[in-house]
Amino acid sequence: MLLMVSNLLLWEHVASKPTGFVSTEDLYDRVVDQSHTTYFLAADLYHEFDMKYFRSSWYKTRMPSLCHTASIHTPQSRDEAHETKTEDLLKTMINISHAWEEPLKHLVSAVPTLPGASDKMLKTANAVKDKTHVLLEGMKTILSRSHHEVEKDSYPVWSGLADLQSSDEDTHLFAFYSLVRCLRRDTHKIDAFLKLLRCREVFKNECF
Numbered sequence: 001m002l003l004m005v006s007n008l009l010l011w012e013h014v015a016s017k018p019t020g021f022v023s024t025e026d027l028y029d030r031v032v033d034q035s036h037t038t039y040f041l042a043a044d045l046y047h048e049f050d051m052k053y054f055r056s057s058w059y060k061t062r063m064p065s066l067c068h069t070a071s072i073h074t075p076q077s078r079d080e081a082h083e084t085k086t087e088d089l090l091k092t093m094i095n096i097s098h099a100w101e102e103p104l105k106h107l108v109s110a111v112p113t114l115p116g117a118s119d120k121m122l123k124t125a126n127a128v129k130d131k132t133h134v135l136l137e138g139m140k141t142i143l144s145r146s147h148h149e150v151e152k153d154s155y156p157v158w159s160g161l162a163d164l165q166s167s168d169e170d171t172h173l174f175a176f177y178s179l180v181r182c183l184r185r186d187t188h189k190i191d192a193f194l195k196l197l198r199c200r201e202v203f204k205n206e207c208f
């Protein structure tokens, strides 16, 4: 664990260096490193929530809603991903990451409201928030190198705040659950697609 934390700190340091003279290959290495860790932490967050707060009564009484990023189309198969242009995949992942900036702030604020939440959980939530931001900047840098800009368009809005702040404990916990479930799913997608892109752009698809 200690080793992991110090690796993260090291990475944070590297990530904050100017990107002007960094090769695109190195940028891909950085974002993949970042997305891999982000997914790992998001899965950890989900796991800890699941162990401590999940209620089996939810199976009967509550339906998980669609994730707020569900309207962003992502390739559904490996073939479809391979047929999608690099800039389009990057734009899609930038869209997803943007859409998480707001809910991640609320997620961090909501952790201390969980009964008996650990310090570790708060640290993890904070790390996911910070890393998502660094990752977003990294993907934008890569996109801008191919002379594509992120369009000034809107991002899907998350509407779960009222439930997350509800005084009804079951509603509150279920909203938290839905959020970490979607977070794990989206960070996994981003990680998988970035790995595919690195393979395509850096290794000319020679890594399968």
Ligand SMILES: *[C@@H]1O[C@H](CO)[C@@H](O)[C@H](O)[C@H]1NC(C)=O
Binding pocket: 071, 072, 073, 091, 095, 150, 151, 152, 153, 154, 155, 156
């Ligand atoms: C993000 O995705 C949504 C849903 O598909 C779309 O309406 C929006 O224009 C996208 N935003 C950007 C910046 O591509």
